[in-house]
Amino acid sequence: MKLQIFTVASIVVFMASSCGSSKKAGSSAEASLTPGDAEVKAIQGKYADVTLQTLNEGYAVYSGPCTKCHGQKNIFSRTEQEWEKAINRMAPKAKITDVQKDALWKYVLAMKAARPNQTK
């Protein structure tokens, strides 16, 4: 079972990295919010079990249920603490599961960890 999950995750990582390279040419602001290998690497020191699949799930929540009432809230202008509070407050509003909430939290942390100097 564990091996199966690992295999699926590797395939996702492989697919994402191969299509990532073809996308690089026209990197828009929106594309820069898409998690990749750099974000996985940046978060693994804190959460060793995080895969690209986790971060993709988090991004799906961030860009899906979390935009029902307002636009995508800026990741980089808020501290980890502010995000923790906001996610705890917003998760019931967005009616997301605990798994989705966890993925969202790791996605936000990974994005921030991969770009420590970005503030907006």
Ligand code: HEC
């Ligand atoms: C049902 C509507 C609704 C949904 C769904 C929703 N929000 Fe919000 N959100 C609001 C409103 C209204 C505010 C502004 C008032 C406030 O801060 O409570 C807000 C404010 C925020 C803020 C700014 C708060 C701060 O203190 O900086 C962040 C960040 C945020 N939302 C993130 C999210 C995230 C992440 C999700 C998905 C889990 C989400 N929101 C889903 C209604 C919603």
